[in-house]
Amino acid sequence: MSRSITxxxxxxxxxxxxxxxxxxxxxxxxxxxxxxxxxxxxxxxLDKYGEDRVLDTPLAEGIIIASAIGCAMMGLRxxxxxxxxxxxxxxxxxxxxxxxxxxxxxxxxxxxxxxTRICCGGGASGGLYHSQENASWFVHEPGIKVVMxxxxxxxxxxxxxxxxxxSPVLFxxxxxxxxxxxxxxxxxxxxVPLGKAAVRREGSDVxxxxxxxxxxxxxxxADEMAKRGVEAEVIDLRTLSPIDKDAILDSVRKTNKVLIxxxxxxxxxxxxxxxxxxxxxxxxxLDGPVMRVTGPDIPAVPFSPNxxxxxxxxxxxxxxxxxxxAAY
Amino acid sequence: MATxxxxxxxxxxxxxxxxxxxxxxxxxxxxxxxxxxxxxARILFRQSKFGGNFYSNVGQEASEVGVAYSLREDxxxxxxxxxxxxNIIKGAxxxxxxxxxxxxxxxPDQGRSSPAHMGYPELKVITPASSIAGQLNVGxxxxxxxxxxxxxxxxxAFFGDGATSIGGFHEALNFAGVHKLPIVYVCNNxxxxxxxxxxxxxxxxxxxxxxxxxxFPGVSLDGNDVLAVYDAASQAIVRARSGEGPTFLECxxxxxxxHSEIDPAxxxxxxxxxxxxxxxxxxxxxxxxxxxKILTEELKKxxxxxITAQIDEAVTFAEDSPFPQPEDAAxxxxx
Numbered sequence: 001m002s003r004s005i006t007x008x009x010x011x012x013x014x015x016x017x018x019x020x021x022x023x024x025x026x027x028x029x030x031x032x033x034x035x036x037x038x039x040x041x042x043x044x045x046l047d048k049y050g051e052d053r054v055l056d057t058p059l060a061e062g063i064i065i066a067s068a069i070g071c072a073m074m075g076l077r078x079x080x081x082x083x084x085x086x087x088x089x090x091x092x093x094x095x096x097x098x099x100x101x102x103x104x105x106x107x108x109x110x111x112x113x114x115x116t117r118i119c120c121g122g123g124a125s126g127g128l129y130h131s132q133e134n135a136s137w138f139v140h141e142p143g144i145k146v147v148m149x150x151x152x153x154x155x156x157x158x159x160x161x162x163x164x165x166x167s168p169v170l171f172x173x174x175x176x177x178x179x180x181x182x183x184x185x186x187x188x189x190x191x192v193p194l195g196k197a198a199v200r201r202e203g204s205d206v207x208x209x210x211x212x213x214x215x216x217x218x219x220x221x222a223d224e225m226a227k228r229g230v231e232a233e234v235i236d237l238r239t240l241s242p243i244d245k246d247a248i249l250d251s252v253r254k255t256n257k258v259l260i261x262x263x264x265x266x267x268x269x270x271x272x273x274x275x276x277x278x279x280x281x282x283x284x285x286l287d288g289p290v291m292r293v294t295g296p297d298i299p300a301v302p303f304s305p306n307x308x309x310x311x312x313x314x315x316x317x318x319x320x321x322x323x324x325x326a327a328y
Numbered sequence: 329m330a331t332x333x334x335x336x337x338x339x340x341x342x343x344x345x346x347x348x349x350x351x352x353x354x355x356x357x358x359x360x361x362x363x364x365x366x367x368x369a370r371i372l373f374r375q376s377k378f379g380g381n382f383y384s385n386v387g388q389e390a391s392e393v394g395v396a397y398s399l400r401e402d403x404x405x406x407x408x409x410x411x412x413x414x415n416i417i418k419g420a421x422x423x424x425x426x427x428x429x430x431x432x433x434x435x436p437d438q439g440r441s442s443p444a445h446m447g448y449p450e451l452k453v454i455t456p457a458s459s460i461a462g463q464l465n466v467g468x469x470x471x472x473x474x475x476x477x478x479x480x481x482x483x484x485a486f487f488g489d490g491a492t493s494i495g496g497f498h499e500a501l502n503f504a505g506v507h508k509l510p511i512v513y514v515c516n517n518x519x520x521x522x523x524x525x526x527x528x529x530x531x532x533x534x535x536x537x538x539x540x541x542x543x544f545p546g547v548s549l550d551g552n553d554v555l556a557v558y559d560a561a562s563q564a565i566v567r568a569r570s571g572e573g574p575t576f577l578e579c580x581x582x583x584x585x586x587h588s589e590i591d592p593a594x595x596x597x598x599x600x601x602x603x604x605x606x607x608x609x610x611x612x613x614x615x616x617x618x619x620x621k622i623l624t625e626e627l628k629k630x631x632x633x634x635i636t637a638q639i640d641e642a643v644t645f646a647e648d649s650p651f652p653q654p655e656d657a658a659x660x661x662x663x
Contacts, residue, residue: 063499070469109449
């Protein structure tokens with residue numbers, strides 16, 4: 001049985017069901033218990049499972065992640081929450097120096113399988129420090145997997161797959177998607193495999209490679225361009241690390257043109273890496289330059305509506321780039 | 329003689345005469361193993377038998393052994409860069425400890441970490457990262473896991489005076505205090521954080537005062553008196569094991585050599601170093617044992633000879649071990 005629900009409902013359901021299914025799983029983070037989370041991702045779970053499974057922590061991201069690492073080393077399956085990715089920096093040492101390297105530096109002697117849920121993304125009037133994405137920071141760190149769903153179905157299935165994965169996983173949730181879209185989600189247990197992209201729209205003229213909230217934006221743009229005779233294939237990466245190279249390259253070989261769309265800043269972003277992959281491994285298949293539509297290289301998403309609008313990628317910006325690319 | 333991994337009962341400070349001969353000689357043998365292994369490591373480094381660097385713990389054996397000696401096999405150690413010998417005390421085979429220095433394929437991490445950054449998963453010594461105080465946070469996390477799983481293991485986290493200044497220290501101790509976690513924080517205050525003197529590190533006279541802020545006991549003690557450390561650590565471990573929460577131990581001690589083997593430590597006054605060398609924890613303990621008629625010259629020589637033979641054997645094993653293959657660098661990226 002499935003029904004149409006929001007992404008936040010899908011996430012809450014996944015956590016609820018996994019807490020019930022696996023006693024090793026527990027949640028921890030700021031404001032996740034009594035208040036049920038700033039966005040209510042953990043609503044009602046404290047009442048249902050008690051403080052031993054749903055723990056409100058001190059306001060200290062470093063020890064939130066370190067607690068998860070240590071408990072994971074003991075065989076538990078912690079699911080910490082970082083309330084906003086803008087505040088993940090106090091936990092960088094724990095994520096990058098400890099979690100990402102623990103398994104490696106002990107040659108497999110120690111592991112820490114835990115999934116950190118991180119709220120991210122702009123376009124919601126969050127201002128400089130409640131709008132960042134920052135996922136690309138962690139894509140640069142082998143040893144940590146990075147996931148970002150674009151649909152309620154994937155949110156539940158990818159979250160369950162992440163919690164059951166044996167590596168540390170960073171699970172980015174775009175706040176704009178929490179309640180703005182609904183989708184069919186099975187009531188029961190299922191997983192969406194990590195490391196596998198999804199083709200959201202088939203097309204033969206240009207490949208759009210994107211993820212997270214930019215999937216919807218790209219699909220809008222693709223529909224508009226279809227009216228102008230250009231059929232885009234839209235690839236939703238779903239997992240940013242390890243990235244699904246095969247899905248990218250298969251599509252490029254089919255369409256011969258690549259547009260990468262992401263919300264985060266441009267320079268050294270995920271788009272740069274995808275462009276390198278495509279030119280290294282499918283150069284002969286390219287009929288035009290690999291192009292990018294991304295956030296601008298400014299420090300963060302500014303607050304005033306006009307300024308935020310300048311930062312955010314919208315369908316019009318994607319359409320303009322597609323027009324340019326189609327001309328080749 | 330006691331095996332290294334067996335628990336020893338906590339003994340009150342007032343009844344020093346009640347220490348068993350077995351325990352006293354066990355502590356002595358353990359300190360000597362640390363001292364001789366560490367000095368051997370320094371020689372090997374000077375002979376260019378291994379590269380990178382080494383962080384000697386010579387001079388700090390009393391606090392290291394006094395704390396770690398009474399840990400059980402299922403207890404954890406979260407070591408710092410200066411605690412290579414913690415592996416030895418916990419019971420890691422000497423040959424693996426030297427293979428670690430030589431970065432051989434036979435070492436516990438198969439040549440990944442730099443020489444002194446050794447962990448030993450089989451006996452729950454956490455492979456350390458170099459970021460100062462990071463082990464306090466991870467160790468605190470393990471302590472939370474122990475509590476959640478209703479086990480009666482404990483965690484001992486070692487660190488230096490420098491680590492008490494960084495933010496992670498506060499996060500870890502605060503959290504452990506909130507949840508009364510089974511962990512003992514052992515600060516080896518050797519007065520110097522690399523080249524920064526303690527007066528520029530903290531305004532406190534006793535670092536254990538910090539424990540008050542976290543709601544658990546803090547004790548400052550002579551870190552060169554192995555029995556004083558043993559007493560305090562035993563009490564702290566019993567307290568942690570019985571669910572009463574963390575303890576902060578400040579062991580006032582001194583590292584004889586530089587921060588690392590490439591640091592001549594010219595920033596320290598000769599007089600200071602010489603004064604501390606007179607407080608040699610091993611000489612002090614030898615005097616105690618001799619006065620108690622437990623240690624004779626003959627036994628001393630015998631212990632040293634036995635340990636030296638074990639070290640020689642371990643060094644041979646390390647030298648004879650193969651290096652990892654280049655492509656092994658790509659293994660163990662994902663768990």
